[in-house]
Amino acid sequence: MGFATKKSKRWELQQLAWTFISILMFVPLPVHIFPFVMLAQARKSKIQSWYATAVIFLLVELTLFASFVYFFGTLSQAMLLTLGGSVTSYIVGNGLLLNRARPYLQRLELAEVRPLAWIPTAASRNKMQLLPQAVLDTPQLFIERLMHWRKEIDNRAMHRDIDKIIHLFQLLEQNDKMEAERFLVRHSTVVNVLMKYDEIENSRLNNSVTVESKKKLEDVIAKAAIAIEQEVTNQFKSGILDVSAETDVYIQSLKNRNLLNE
Known part of the structure; x- marks a missing residue:
């Protein structure tokens, strides 16, 4: 690091x-x-x-x-x-x-995660990361938020889950940009959870309430990573089935034209 x-x-x-x-x-x-x-x-x-x-x-x-x-x-x-x-x-x-x-x-x-868009100042980027989630994310802003809170949070297990979510979102965006936009709406809570977790960490309180709250938020992010992985897998599965059906038709057409042996 x-x-x-x-x-x-x-x-x-x-x-x-x-x-x-x-x-x-x-x-x-x-x-x-x-x-x-x-x-x-x-x-x-x-x-x-x-x-x-x-x-x-x-x-x-x-x-x-x-x-x-x-x-x-x-x-x-x-x-x-x-x-x-x-x-x-x-x-x-x-x-x-x-x-x-x-x-x-x-x-x-x-920039290694996704192409950058021009912004007015470096400070404006930080302000956008901290906007309430009521402001609809763009794909770039969503990734920036995740990366920002990853740096702020000390929990290594959450780092792995956040990295996994970022990677999965990249795959989804490459496969289907419209689905990626819907993804932002479905999973906007992830950013709010990370924000709240960082707030609890920074409070430096170590009692039963804060410990239980942190465990619950950690569990939410872990489950979100699993669910998002399944969601992306389903997207790829759908695409593979579409290609498979198309290739079956293609092979059959070749056979019908006597271009392939049975």
Whole structure:
């Protein structure tokens, strides 16, 4: 487990390699590289505000470089301001990269599960995850909710059940997108259960009421994983039967045309 995702620490460090390179490259050549790292991360994570910030910092860096060239060879106040601006830009820009490391890694983790959609800000993603379940989920938001609460919950058995539900939902969505939409309505309670379980965990109360409540919620998620597996299996079984009937007709037509021996 990494510090921000369920992936390994090695994976997380690999994804943040350019962040560390940017920090090490203090000297601009001719500008600092952090705006380009920001642009790359914005494209991968599909966060609009990050893209806008990267463009602004790139313009600032280009302006500072132009100022440096213009005042080169002089020890004027303008040159000192240019150098000070460059240092400030480096510190603020790389500070932002470090501050965004957690949401960036979490977006990359989600991208391995399903294609990302553009969102305005990283904060808007967190707000959407915590919306009441009365707000109808989209497939992406449903997966994000499950992954979010998986990180918040400490119970390893529930981690396995949540991973199983995510995998099964992926299979269902690939097989039948309309059925996946209906799935969101049928199983929306799963997210509410995870939310309540995390609330009880965070209460740090350890009495008969909280212990019994946690056991009940754990049992609900375990049973949900079993039921969802059966539901997805039934979907695949239906599809297999349809294909089987079609192939039977196909083979019979070949026999009728004397293209196959009996």
